[in-house]
Amino acid sequence: MDEFFTPVTVGGLELRNRLVMAPMTRSRAADAGRVTEMTVEYYAQRAAAGLIITEGTQPSVMGQGYVSTPGLHDEDQVAAWRAVTGAVHDGGGRIFAQLMHSGRIGHPYLYPDDALPLGPSPVASGQKLFTPDQGMLEHPAPREMTLDDIALAVKEFVSAARNAIEASFDGVELHGANGYLIQQFLADGSNHRADAYGGSVENRNRFAVEVARAVVDAVGPDRVGFRVSPGTSVNGISESDPVAQYEALLRELNPLGLAYLHIMELGDRALTLRLRDVWDGTLLLNPHATPTSFPASAEEGAEALRDGVADAVVFGQLWLANPDLPERIKAGGPYNDAEPASFYGGDHRGYTDYPSLG
Numbered sequence: 001m002d003e004f005f006t007p008v009t010v011g012g013l014e015l016r017n018r019l020v021m022a023p024m025t026r027s028r029a030a031d032a033g034r035v036t037e038m039t040v041e042y043y044a045q046r047a048a049a050g051l052i053i054t055e056g057t058q059p060s061v062m063g064q065g066y067v068s069t070p071g072l073h074d075e076d077q078v079a080a081w082r083a084v085t086g087a088v089h090d091g092g093g094r095i096f097a098q099l100m101h102s103g104r105i106g107h108p109y110l111y112p113d114d115a116l117p118l119g120p121s122p123v124a125s126g127q128k129l130f131t132p133d134q135g136m137l138e139h140p141a142p143r144e145m146t147l148d149d150i151a152l153a154v155k156e157f158v159s160a161a162r163n164a165i166e167a168s169f170d171g172v173e174l175h176g177a178n179g180y181l182i183q184q185f186l187a188d189g190s191n192h193r194a195d196a197y198g199g200s201v202e203n204r205n206r207f208a209v210e211v212a213r214a215v216v217d218a219v220g221p222d223r224v225g226f227r228v229s230p231g232t233s234v235n236g237i238s239e240s241d242p243v244a245q246y247e248a249l250l251r252e253l254n255p256l257g258l259a260y261l262h263i264m265e266l267g268d269r270a271l272t273l274r275l276r277d278v279w280d281g282t283l284l285l286n287p288h289a290t291p292t293s294f295p296a297s298a299e300e301g302a303e304a305l306r307d308g309v310a311d312a313v314v315f316g317q318l319w320l321a322n323p324d325l326p327e328r329i330k331a332g333g334p335y336n337d338a339e340p341a342s343f344y345g346g347d348h349r350g351y352t353d354y355p356s357l358g
């Protein structure tokens with residue numbers, strides 16, 4: 001699978017291979033959203049990736065969607081992340097921070113003063129929050145964001161991006177996928193607004209484009225990627241016309257000159273190819289050409305590169321369970337299987353103890 005091992009340039013960075021580690025929430029941050037030594041070890045073990053995209057990281061207190069996720073909104077969090085970026089760079093790797101505002105995927109349990117989560121419209125997700133002490137808590141309908149709330153959320157993405165650069169990240173990925181705040185605005189199932197942020201394809205794209213433009217203005221286009229998952233149903237999302245929504249979105253993002261677009265594919269290769277045709281820049285693909293190709297395999301990724309579908313491929317579970325993934329691919333395997341019971345929360349087990357080849 002030589003196609004993985006030709007260099008590629010992403011946002012001006014020359015990556016040593018085309019194997020990108022997907023953003024994966026692991027819910028192992030300490031109190032106050034600080035990553036720990038264990039997290040330094042976890043990412044350092046995976047520094048052989050051409051690029052690591054971190055777990056979703058909240059840009060503000062109200063952006064937190066799960067327990068024990070890390071943040072990038074205060075100095076202690078920045079200092080804690082600096083140990084991670086240092087270790088990855090020492091290993092010759094590159095690392096972007098995924099900025100994830102969870103929006104309505106949240107619960108007063110997580111916020112000061114029992115605040116309601118925020119969303120474009122007061123439409124509940126139908127999902128639940130895991131808590132260590134109160135079991136599963138149903139997400140309430142979010143508080144509909146005012147225009148001031150929207151402007152503040154844009155500013156929070158900007159300050160988190162600046163903090164990421166301060167923490168020596170190579171860039172940030174804006175999380176426009178998987179039903180969190182940005183996608184809640186894109187999706188007509190969760191966005192019922194009648195103002196400039198809803199009611200039409202263009203208006204539903206407005207928040208995403210404003211966030212991207214503001215973050216590009218702050219840290220430069222080479223340091224900004226954008227993730228989408230068109231047509232997903234995760235986190236209660238519904239989109240009646242993903243083709244129209246995302247083609248229009250990409251046409252608006254094209255002139256910003258982002259480092260990359262990252263598509264989480266959900267079994268519809270035809271949709272990926274349509275978006276590929278609209279997108280002018282570098283494309284990272286988390287490849288699932290058919291609805292049954294989960295988790296993505298090395299073979300599927302190699303095929304996507306061979307077919308010219310993407311410039312680099314993004315793997316989640318393969319990287320989670322195989323810290324030395326490039327070596328394993330070169331050796332033709334074998335691959336460790338990821339253990340779902342240890343995905344979220346816990347200690348080093350299922351986190352830093354997946355074995356490398358001897």
Ligand SMILES: Cc1cc2nc3c(=O)[nH]c(=O)nc-3n(C[C@H](O)[C@H](O)[C@H](O)COP(=O)(O)O)c2cc1C
Pocket residue numbers: 022023024025026055056098100175177178227264286293294295296314315316317318343344
């Ligand atoms: C444990 C776990 C946590 C995840 N957390 C995130 C996240 O924080 N942000 C995100 O964009 N996607 C997240 N995802 C989705 C992955 O990035 C990826 O799209 C998914 O695992 C499918 O790719 P795969 O088939 O290679 O595993 C997560 C997936 C897993 C398994």
